[in-house]
Amino acid sequence: MKNRLKVLRAERNWTQMDLARALDVSRQTVNAIETGKFDPSLPLAFKAARVFGLAIEQIFDDEQG
Template structure:
């Protein structure tokens, strides 16, 4: 699933490690999401959006549209 994680994280000056701590996941998990090797669970997608104070749709692209 396409996402804006890397851009959003960079805009805030957060490292992958910092974002991972905010989300309760590892730095490697953040990297896998950013490189689109793995899709987040629905719960994690909502936690990511909340961390950036955005709607899920503003972080992730719907592949079905």
């Protein structure tokens, strides 16, 4: 599962820590998701969508799973 978190962060000049606080998760969780170590839970994906004002599909790419 690919995602655009790093780009969306960069557009806003946010650190991983900033995003972690916005999503209410740890910095390591943001890092792990950005670097593809694991997929976020559905509730966390919804939170990210809310934070960035986008649809889940506009942030995460299931690349035919």
